[in-house]
Amino acid sequence: MKQSSLGNLVQPFHVMELVKAADTLNNQGKPVIHLSIGEPDFPMPKxxxxxxxxxxxxxxxxxxxxxxxxxxxxxxxxxxxxxxxxxxxxxxxxxxxxxxxxxxxxxxxxxxxxxxxxxxxxxxxxxxxxxxxxxxxxxxxxxxxxxxxxxxxxxxxxxxxxxxxxxxxxxxxxxxxxxxxxxxxxxxxxxxxxxxxxxxxxxxxxxxxxxxxxxxxxxxxxxxxxxxxxxxxxxxxxxxxxxxxxxxxxxxxxxxxxxxxxxxxxxxxxxxxxxxxxxxxxxTPETLAICEERRLVFKVRRDFVVTALPKAGIELHSTPDSAFYVYAKSPYDSERYCRQLLEQALVCAVPGKDFSEFRGSEMMRFSYANSMDNLETAIERIRLFNNRQLP
Known part of the structure; x- marks a missing residue:
């Protein structure tokens, strides 16, 4: 069966390959912390x-x-x-x-x-x-x-x-x-x-x-x-x-x-x-109040991550003021770095190739749509990985 040219033109999300690998690790009893998913970690408001x-x-x-x-x-x-x-x-x-x-x-x-x-x-x-x-x-x-x-x-x-x-x-x-x-x-x-x-x-x-x-x-x-x-x-x-x-x-x-x-x-x-x-x-006022509380939680997480990532060896070139992402400089080729970070430190981040035609290999994205406990653990794992002090 001959496939359409459009079917060949549309590219996959490369991050999904990493997510699949993360799922495999989780199934092996190796808990991965996701800094990859662009989705709020809260349930929908009551x-x-x-x-x-x-x-x-x-x-x-x-x-x-x-x-x-x-x-x-x-x-x-x-x-x-x-x-x-x-x-x-x-x-x-x-x-x-x-x-x-x-x-x-x-x-x-x-x-x-x-x-x-x-x-x-x-x-x-x-x-x-x-x-x-x-x-x-x-x-x-x-x-x-x-x-x-x-x-x-x-x-x-x-x-x-x-x-x-x-x-x-x-x-x-x-x-x-x-x-x-x-x-x-x-x-x-x-x-x-x-x-x-x-x-x-x-x-x-x-x-x-x-x-x-x-x-x-x-x-x-x-x-x-x-x-x-x-x-x-x-x-x-x-x-x-x-x-x-x-x-x-x-x-x-x-x-x-x-x-x-x-x-x-x-x-x-x-x-x-x-x-x-x-x-x-x-x-409704009730829902909007819940959403505002959550926005303030995201702000606390943002403040923590932009302060902690440079101390863990990740270079930031801009300050995020919205959403729940940090776009950062990868220490080396971002696809290889993210793959090794996942396999060795059990932290899933997103290489830049999904987002950039020009600098995809240089950059990476972290999502802070995760609990503060998980964010703190993930940052420490990143620090140890960058210093190659993993157990």
Whole structure:
């Protein structure tokens, strides 16, 4: 059977090979500490769990509209108004099957075959896949430590060509845990707009920030429109801890809604119905208080890890201010280092090749979505490994 060219083009997550190896070690009675997984270690908040169970018990399991529950779209609109002081009409909010579906719909709606799309490097590895599946060509813009691995409009403009259709950004960013400032956001949107392009902004780690209040590009631009060519992606996975329920949302201009609706109807029918009803509980004061408590726990972990890693022999080139990642310099080739760290120290970290075309062999990512006890143990294991003092 002849395989499609797209099937050969899409690359696997290299980290999954390490995770498989870690599982094998665990099954052999060698407990591995994961600093690899991009997933909160907390369960979903109790009010959300209860709302999910109630939705199922009340048989709220049938298809919803392709664009999502009207009640949930209204709740997200109010969330933007209350938390970010920006008016986003509910009809411009689309509920999706995770942020991945939102990114896919946005790329399908905006990219034509052979269009170039600027992506920041390092960045989330699936972004290039979404671009490729829409027929586009990923064009990577190398970011620098001095700018906390975030681009300026000048950086993007240097690579803009007549074939460039737009930009896909993430703020906060995975793997770096850094954000764009409001002025940089404004300059990028204005610059791209003058070129007739689009800006897709992934904000799935938006509320997991530690040194300044959470922000959205929509605070700079207002709601997307024909004149404001912005699409915003968000998710219930990270801040709200609902990863496995696969629920996200996107904010789109009116002109894109018909196409987005057709993609949703054809590709997913509708988002997870019980998860949508459960997500309404995310915006209650009780749930938001739980999520804020957890954010502060992540901040304590962040503060510990960025202080402890250099003492353990890991060089940091930027300070993460959001998400739950540290992007660091590997002592030597990162794939080999991470493999040996796993086998000899029983710590699973992620080599940079998943995230960077330019410096993947130099860099690595640590996730601090783990308990403080495990983080302390892992850092000590890393220190001993780097000093080759392992038993």
């Amino acid at each position: 009010p959300v769990e209860q709302a999910l169970a109630q939705a199922i018990s009340e048989h709220k399991t049938r298809y919803t509209a392709a664009l999502g529950l009207p009640e949930l779209r209204e709740a997200i609109s109010l969330y933007y108004q209350t938390n970010f002081q920006v008016q986003v009409p509910a009809h411009q909010i689309v509920i999706t099957s995770g942020a991945s579906a939102a990114l896919m719909y946005a790329c399908l709606a905006l990219i034509n075959p052979t269009d170039k799309v600027l992506l920041t490097d390092p960045g989330y590895p699936c972004n290039k896949t979404f671009v490729q599946m829409a027929g586009g060509i990923p064009d990577f813009v190398q970011t620098q430590e001095a700018q906390n691995f975030q681009p300026s409009w000048a950086d993007l403009y240097k690579q803009w060509t007549p074939h460039t259709a737009g930009v896909l950004l993430a703020s906060p960013n995975n793997p770096t845990g850094t954000q764009l400032g409001a002025q940089a956001m404004q300059e990028i949107v204005q610059g791209v707009s003058t070129q007739g392009g689009f800006v897709i902004v992934d904000e799935i780690y938006q509320s997991l920030c530690y040194d300044r209040p959470a922000q959205s590009v929509l605070q700079v631009t207002g709601a997307p429109s024909e004149q404001i060519p912005v699409v915003v992606i968000n998710s219930f996975s990270k801040y709200f801890g609902m990863t496995g329920l696969r629920l996200g949302w996107m904010v789109v201009p009116d002109t894109l809604l018909p196409a987005i609706e057709r993609f949703a109807q054809n590709l997913s029918i509708c988002p997870n119905t019980p998860a949508q009803w459960a997500a309404l509980a995310c915006f």
